[in-house]
Amino acid sequence: GAGVSQSPSNKVTEKGKDVELRCDPISGHTALYWYRQSLGQGLEFLIYFQGNSAPDKSGLPSDRFSAERTGGSVSTLTIQRTQQEDSAVYLCASSWDVTHLNEKLFFGSGTQLSVL
Amino acid sequence: DQQVKQNSPSLSVQEGRISILNCDYTNSMFDYFLWYKKYPAEGPTFLISISSIKDKNEDGRFTVFLNKSAKHLSLHIVPSQPGDSAVYFCAAISFNQGGKLIFGQGTELSVKP
Numbered sequence: 097g098a099g100v101s102q103s104p105s106n107k108v109t110e111k112g113k114d115v116e117l118r119c120d121p122i123s124g125h126t127a128l129y130w131y132r133q134s135l136g137q138g139l140e141f142l143i144y145f146q147g148n149s150a151p152d153k154s155g156l157p158s159d160r161f162s163a164e165r166t167g168g169s170v171s172t173l174t175i176q177r178t179q180q181e182d183s184a185v186y187l188c189a190s191s192w193d194v195t196h197l198n199e200k201l202f203f204g205s206g207t208q209l210s211v212l
Numbered sequence: 213d214q215q216v217k218q219n220s221p222s223l224s225v226q227e228g229r230i231s232i233l234n235c236d237y238t239n240s241m242f243d244y245f246l247w248y249k250k251y252p253a254e255g256p257t258f259l260i261s262i263s264s265i266k267d268k269n270e271d272g273r274f275t276v277f278l279n280k281s282a283k284h285l286s287l288h289i290v291p292s293q294p295g296d297s298a299v300y301f302c303a304a305i306s307f308n309q310g311g312k313l314i315f316g317q318g319t320e321l322s323v324k325p
Contacts, residue, residue: 100255127311138218138317139256139301146311155312187255200246201313203255 098122100204102188108210109178117173117207121190128171129191129201130163134184142186145171147193178211185209215239216304218316225323231289233319235302238283242304246313247276247287250299259300260287292323 101120109115121128130142141155145165156162160178165171175182185208189201217236225231235245243264248256262269262276262285269276275288289296299318305311 129313131315139303139315141312141314144310144312152310152312189255200258200261201248201256203248203257205253205255 100188100190100202102186102204102207104207105205106208106210108212110212111180112177114174114176115178115209117175117186117188117209119171119173119188119190119204121169121171121188122202123169124192125190125202126168126193127191128165129189130171130173131187131189132184133187133206134181137184139187142173175209178209180211183209183211214317216302216314216316218302218319220319221317222320222322225292225321227294227323227325228291231287231292231296231321231323233287233289233300233302233321235285235287235316236283237285237304239304239306239309239314240280240283241306241309243307244305245276245278245285246303246305247274248301248303248315250301250318256301289321292321294323294325297321297323 103118126147128145131139143163144152160176163173185206187206189203191201246261247259249259250256260274278285299320301318303313303315305313
C-alpha cells in the first residue's frame, strides 16, 4: 500500500522482555517520527529522523528506548526491559522534507503494546 | 513542559450546530499550526493547517483561527455532523528549533444526531 505501515499491530509482552516495533514509511518521505499515546493521554513525541541528520532523541523517556532508521527508510523502535508503564499505542509517521511549510504527517495505525 | 495545550478533554455538540475546539500554546517561535483528527484504532489524519503569518484558513466546513498575541488557535466546524465525532489534536512546529511536531492532549468531540 501507499501508506505508513506498522507492525505488529498488537504486541503483548511480559515485564522485563525486550520488544521491537517496526515502521515502513511512505516511499520518498525523508522525515520519520515516533510518538506514543498512553491511555487517556495525548500524543507524546519520542524521536524524529530527518534525512541523514542526527536524530532528535529528546522525547525518549529513558535509556531503555532506542530507535534506528536503516537506509533512510524502515525504522525500528526498541524498548528494552519493558515496564508496565510502557503500555501504550506507538505511532509512526512520515513526511516530506520538514522544511516544506505545508508540513503534514502521515500516520500509521500504530502498535498497541501491552506489558503484563 | 506542555508547549501545546488543549484544556477541554471533551466536547458535545448537536448535529448542525457549530463545534469550536480550542488550543493554547506557549512557544512564540512556532511557525505552523495543524489540526489532526483521530478515529479509534486508527492513526491521526491531517485536517487543516495555518501558517503563523495568517490569522484564518478555511477549508469547507472547517476553519482555523490563529490569535498570535493570545497564543491561541481554534478550529470551527460548521455545520457539525455525526461523522465528525473523533478526537481532535492541535499541533505546532518551529522550523528554527528543529522539525518535531508538538501535539496537544486532544479533545474528544461527540456530535449527537
